[in-house]
Amino acid sequence: MTTKILxxxxxxxxxxxxxxxxxxxNFRVFEAANGQQGLxxxxxVKPDLVLLDVIMPDMDGYEVxxxxxxxxxxxxxxxxMLTGLEDTASIVRAYDYGATDFVTKPINWTLLVYRIHYIxxxxxxxxxxxxxxxxxxxxxxxxxxxxxxxxxxxxxxxRTSEYYxxxxxxxxxxxxxxxxxxxxxxEEDRQILRDALLGAAKGTAYxxxxxxxxxxxxxRVLHEQTQVFYHPDGSIDRIEGxxxxxxxxxxxxxxxxxxxxxxxxxxxxxxQLFRELLQHxxxxxxxxxKQCALLFIDLDRFKRINDTLGHDKxxxxxxxxxxxxxxxxxxxxxIAISQGQNxxxxxxxGDEFTIVLTDISQPEDAAQVAQRLLEVIxxxxxxxxxxxxxxxxxxIAVAPEDGGDVEQLLKNADLAMYAVxxxxxxxxxxxxxxxxxxxxxxxxxxxDLRKAIEQDQLELYFQPKVNPLTHELxxxxxxxxxxxxxxxxISPAIFIPVAEESGYIVELGQWVLKQACxxxxxxxxxxxxxxxxxxxxxxxxxxHPDLLAGVQRSLDESKLLPSFLVLELTxxxxxxxxxxTIDTLQALKTMGVSLSVDDFGTGYxxxxxxxxxxxDELKIDRSFVQDIVTDPNDAAITAxxxxxxxxxKLSVVAEGVETTxxxxxxxxxxxxxMQGFLFARPMPKGEFERFMMQSLQxxxxxxxxxxxxx
Numbered sequence: 001m002t003t004k005i006l007x008x009x010x011x012x013x014x015x016x017x018x019x020x021x022x023x024x025x026n027f028r029v030f031e032a033a034n035g036q037q038g039l040x041x042x043x044x045v046k047p048d049l050v051l052l053d054v055i056m057p058d059m060d061g062y063e064v065x066x067x068x069x070x071x072x073x074x075x076x077x078x079x080x081m082l083t084g085l086e087d088t089a090s091i092v093r094a095y096d097y098g099a100t101d102f103v104t105k106p107i108n109w110t111l112l113v114y115r116i117h118y119i120x121x122x123x124x125x126x127x128x129x130x131x132x133x134x135x136x137x138x139x140x141x142x143x144x145x146x147x148x149x150x151x152x153x154x155x156x157x158x159r160t161s162e163y164y165x166x167x168x169x170x171x172x173x174x175x176x177x178x179x180x181x182x183x184x185x186x187e188e189d190r191q192i193l194r195d196a197l198l199g200a201a202k203g204t205a206y207x208x209x210x211x212x213x214x215x216x217x218x219x220r221v222l223h224e225q226t227q228v229f230y231h232p233d234g235s236i237d238r239i240e241g242x243x244x245x246x247x248x249x250x251x252x253x254x255x256x257x258x259x260x261x262x263x264x265x266x267x268x269x270x271x272q273l274f275r276e277l278l279q280h281x282x283x284x285x286x287x288x289x290k291q292c293a294l295l296f297i298d299l300d301r302f303k304r305i306n307d308t309l310g311h312d313k314x315x316x317x318x319x320x321x322x323x324x325x326x327x328x329x330x331x332x333x334x335i336a337i338s339q340g341q342n343x344x345x346x347x348x349x350g351d352e353f354t355i356v357l358t359d360i361s362q363p364e365d366a367a368q369v370a371q372r373l374l375e376v377i378x379x380x381x382x383x384x385x386x387x388x389x390x391x392x393x394x395x396i397a398v399a400p401e402d403g404g405d406v407e408q409l410l411k412n413a414d415l416a417m418y419a420v421x422x423x424x425x426x427x428x429x430x431x432x433x434x435x436x437x438x439x440x441x442x443x444x445x446x447x448d449l450r451k452a453i454e455q456d457q458l459e460l461y462f463q464p465k466v467n468p469l470t471h472e473l474x475x476x477x478x479x480x481x482x483x484x485x486x487x488x489x490i491s492p493a494i495f496i497p498v499a500e501e502s503g504y505i506v507e508l509g510q511w512v513l514k515q516a517c518x519x520x521x522x523x524x525x526x527x528x529x530x531x532x533x534x535x536x537x538x539x540x541x542x543x544h545p546d547l548l549a550g551v552q553r554s555l556d557e558s559k560l561l562p563s564f565l566v567l568e569l570t571x572x573x574x575x576x577x578x579x580x581t582i583d584t585l586q587a588l589k590t591m592g593v594s595l596s597v598d599d600f601g602t603g604y605x606x607x608x609x610x611x612x613x614x615x616d617e618l619k620i621d622r623s624f625v626q627d628i629v630t631d632p633n634d635a636a637i638t639a640x641x642x643x644x645x646x647x648x649k650l651s652v653v654a655e656g657v658e659t660t661x662x663x664x665x666x667x668x669x670x671x672x673x674m675q676g677f678l679f680a681r682p683m684p685k686g687e688f689e690r691f692m693m694q695s696l697q698x699x700x701x702x703x704x705x706x707x708x709x710x
Contacts, residue, residue, distance in 0.1 A: 002028045003120060004045055008038035008064060009053035009082065014107075018051060021109045022116075035059030039067055042074065049120055054083040054094070062097045069098035076126050078119045082107065095207075111256055118249070146243045150178045152201035152236060166222065166245045168214030186211035186219065193224075200239050203228050209246070220247045263347040265315055266322035274346035274354060279406050281344075281356055282399055292358050293366035296395040296413035297325070297373065299351035300425040305388065307576045313383045317390060320381045322347060328376045329355055329369070354413070363398050363430060370394045370428035378426070393420035394428035402431045446502050448484060449495055453511055457483055460515055461682040462533070464691060465653060465675045468663050473695035474673055475532045475566065478516045479682050480508065500538065509541035510550055517558035517565065519685060524560075529692045534566035534596060539573045548587050555591075562592030566617070570598050574613060582612060589614040596653070601641055611648065618645045620671070622656025629661045642669045 005027045007018045012033075019029045030045050032038035035056055042050065050068070054061040061081055068074050081094045084105040094102045100119055103112050146163025150156075156176050164171050167184055174180055178197060185193055189210035196206040207225045214220045226241040258264075261273035269277065278294070285292045299321065306314040326345050344356040355373075357366050374392060381388045395417030403409035416431040423429070452458050458480060465475040482490045499505040516533050524530055541547065555562055567588065574581055574597065585595060596617035597610075601624060620641050627634045638654075645652035654666050657676030666674060680691060 002026065003049070004028045004030065004047045005049050005051065005116070006030045006032065006038065006041055006045065006047040007051045008032045008035065008056075008061075009051070010034055010056045011053065014053070014082070014105075017107075017109070021113065025113055025116075027116075035061070035064040035067075038064055042068065042077075047077070049078040049080065049116060049123070052079055052081050052099075054081055054090070062093060065094070065097040065099055076123060078123045080112075080115065080119065108260060111260060114252075114256055118252075145245075148178075148241050148243065150200075150239045150241065152178070152239060155179070163243055166214065166220070166243060167212055168217050168220075181212075184212050184214070186213060196224075200226055200228065201236070203230075203236055205239075220245055221250045222246065266319055266347050268322055268326065268353070269344075269346040271346065271348045274344075274348070274356075275406050277344060278356055278409070281358055282404065282406065282409070285358070285399060286404070288359075290359050291361075291363075291401075292356060292399050293360050293363065294397045294399070294409050294413045295355040295357065295366065295370055295373070295428075296397070296410070296417045297353040297355070297377075298393050298395075298417050298421070299377075300391045300393055300421075302351040302390070304576070305390075309383070309386070309388075313386075316383050317381055317388060318347075318351065320383075321377055321390060322353065324376045324379070325353055325355070325373060328373055354410075360398075363396070366396050366398065367428065367430075370396060374426065374428065391426035393417050393425050395420060395431065396428060397431045442498060445490075445495065446498050446504070449482070449499060449502075449508075450504060452482055452484075453507070455485075457485065458508075458511070459483060459684060460512065460519065461684055462688040463675055463682040464680045464688070464695070465534075465673055466679045466695070467672050468667060468674060468679075469672060471695065471698040473529060473531055473692055473699070475534060476688065477534045477536070477568070477675060477682075478512060479536075480512055481682075481684075500540065503540065505538045506540050506544055509538055510546075513551065514554045514557070517554045517560045520564055521558040521560040523689070523692075524564075528689065529696050530564065531692070532564045532566050532594060534568050536568045536598060537573070539576065542569060542573050542584065543576075547584065548591070551588065551593060552591060563594065566594040566596050568596045568598040568619065571600065571602070582614075585614050599655075601637060615650065617651040617653060620652065620654045622676070625654050625656045625662055625666075625676075626658075628665050629659070635665070638666070639669050642666075642671050646670060 003026075005022055007015050007022075007029060009015050009018070009031075010033055015031045015033075019031060022029050030041055030047065032041050036059060038050070038052070041047075052061045052064055056064075061083075065079055065081065068077060068079060078100040079098065081099045081102045082105060083090060083094065083102055091102055100123075101115060103115065146160050146166045148157055148159040148163055155178060157178050159171075159174075161171075164174065167174070167181060169181075169184060179194070182190055182194055193208065193210050196208050200206055205226045205228050207223070209221065209223050212220050212222055222243055223246045224241055224243045226239050228239050229237045231237045261270060262268065263270045281292055284290075302314070302317075305317055322345075329345050344358070346354045348354055355369075357369060360366060373394065377390060377392045379389075381390065395413045395415065397403060397409050397413035397416060399409055402412045412431040412435070415435040416429045419435055420427050420429045459482075461479040461481050462476040463479060464473055465477065466472065467474055480492060480496075482492075482495055484490050496505070499508050513535055516535055520531075520533050544550075551565075551567075554560075555565065574585075588595060594617065595613075595615045596619055597613075597615055598619045599621040600618045602621045618641060620638055624634045624638045624641075628638050629635070642652050651673065652671050653673045653675060654662075654671050655675050657663055657666065657674045657678045659678060662676075663674060663678060683691065
């Protein structure tokens with residue numbers, strides 16, 4: 001049989017949301033827009049439970065509840081009052097008028113549904129108790145209810161068997177005095193119950209929750225409710241009480257609170273609880289004319305850990321970091337402790353953590369905590385057999401100077417954290433007003449970048465790869481340039497990080513690939529020299545599910561042979577998810593595309609994996625080439641890379657060649673393909689076409705001279 005619920009609320013939005021959420025739980029919902037209509041519907045539909053708003057015009061929720069309880073047939077009808085009032089007086093008043101429970105607005109629907117289920121279950125148990133005296137004992141066991149009668153004048157009692165079971169004491173051990181139970185009550189609650197009993201003996205009934213040490217069952221939580229009965233002459237006859245073991249209910253409520261307010265992975269406060277506590281702290285700081293600081297912590301390059309080691313180990317690292325942060329902060333005297341635990345430390349999600357430092361006397365206090373956190377976080381973490389080192393970037397915003405509300409303070413601490421990222425990570429930074437301008441500029445740049453393709457602002461440049469011995473053009477690296485209509489030419493060092501951060505790098509990469517294939521195919525159809533074009537591929541593009549299909553589509557649509565396409569990948573990209581990387585590289589090789597390792601020597605690739613990768617070429621990074629003539633270490637590294645490439649039967653290209661001395665060094669060690677300003681700078685399409693024709697002529701002349709000399 002479908003459970004019927006009546007919602008009485010003058011707010012149509014609340015009624016609409018309630019109807020939607022409760023219908024999803026298979027309840028049959030009826031609605032009333034005011035108190036009179038609600039009372040009428042109660043008589044008509046006979047609901048199993050009523051949700052009743054407190055604040056309504058004409059007849060408020062208290063009066064409606066009072067009218068419901070005046071009807072003896074509705075005495076046990078569960079009534080949950082919905083209120084935006086959180087003061088104790090309003091809550092007490094709700095119970096005084098007969099409310100079963102109350103829920104504060106805004107409503108947590110998950111919690112409300114749970115409460116409805118619980119109250120309906122309790123209501124059904126109550127109905128069962130009323131059926132007959134014979135079923136009382138069984139019902140009491142099911143509900144963990146014990147009952148008793150007490151004659152205070154003689155201080156004698158009569159208790160049910162269930163009562164003795166609940167308190168964990170045998171009938172022959174517990175004295176008949178009502179006060180004898182006090183020695184089993186938790187010492188912190190003992191005086192409260194004693195005062196309640198003394199008050200009941202004078203005619204004041206009570207409802208009370210207290211803890212008891214129940215023998216082998218350990219500590220239990222009990223709820224006790226009493227009613228006073230009088231003689232005809234007005235003197236007290238007896239007091240009847242019901243004692244219920246609500247330990248499981250309290251535990252369930254705590255679990256609900258944990259689900260609603262705490263992060264399941266780390267046990268720290270979650271975003272919801274943290275925002276509420278931060279709001280409270282900001283108000284308190286404003287009242288007391290104090291400062292507080294918000295620390296926004298983001299782990300550096302944490303995605304690498306998940307990608308390389310897997311999310312399970314990533315979660316273990318997060319748990320270790322959370323514990324360290326919590327312990328480190330607990331050791332200071334700057335943190336507010338809430339309900340016996342440090343709710344001022346939170347995990348907002350992912351690898352982001354926040355901390356509120358309260359009542360700081362100066363911003364330097366926050367800096368000291370931030371420095372200590374950096375030191376603690378950077379300690380090695382052992383996960384299985386692996387040792388992992390993590391660093392963090394910390395942004396600091398101080399209230400009220402950097403924001404007087406939750407949103408502003410979080411935003412500014414976040415901006416300060418990103419300022420640390422931009423400057424190299426593993427540090428902390430205070431918010432300053434210029435950061436807003438920086439972010440707005442970055443936001444505007446991102447928006448303009450998304451329009452750049454459709455407005456034809458992007459252009460491909462080409463930097464030749466040459467053989468200095470024959471003057472032959474052997475290829476070119478494709479480079480992306482952006483000519484902004486207002487800002488002019490924008491450096492890739494500026495717009496590429498913005499594209500990567502926003503995720504737009506994937507679309508840019510796909511555009512570059514398509515255009516490079518079309519241009520190269522066009523050159524070939526015009527009878528121009530045939531050279532492979534190398535395209536730098538970002539990690540996002542390489543890991544994109546459309547990679548293989550996109551490469552094949554670009555080749556097919558441009559009618560370009562795959563042997564004239566080179567994809568350049570950094571060591572960092574190759575070392576992420578090795579198994580998947582090898583499969584993707586092999587698929588590209590099967591397609592006929594050439595593969596090059598860019599900036600070789602600057603990453604962390606292993607020779608064990610390098611020989612498994614189906615690559616064709618190594619590119620020596622310009623940082624080594626720059627000082628090969630003057631720095632013995634760079635000279636040795638460069639020579640070793642050339643020798644490695646030769647032994648693995650791979651081509652080798654030197655980047656950043658700017659002097660004849662550098663070129664001579666490379667030639668003497670067997671590197672015959674070079675790229676750099678000594679030969680040509682990156683150039684637009686038309687200029688590169690002229691360069692190709694000139695290179696062809698020079699190569700032919702050099703070949704003719706070579707043949708005559710022979």
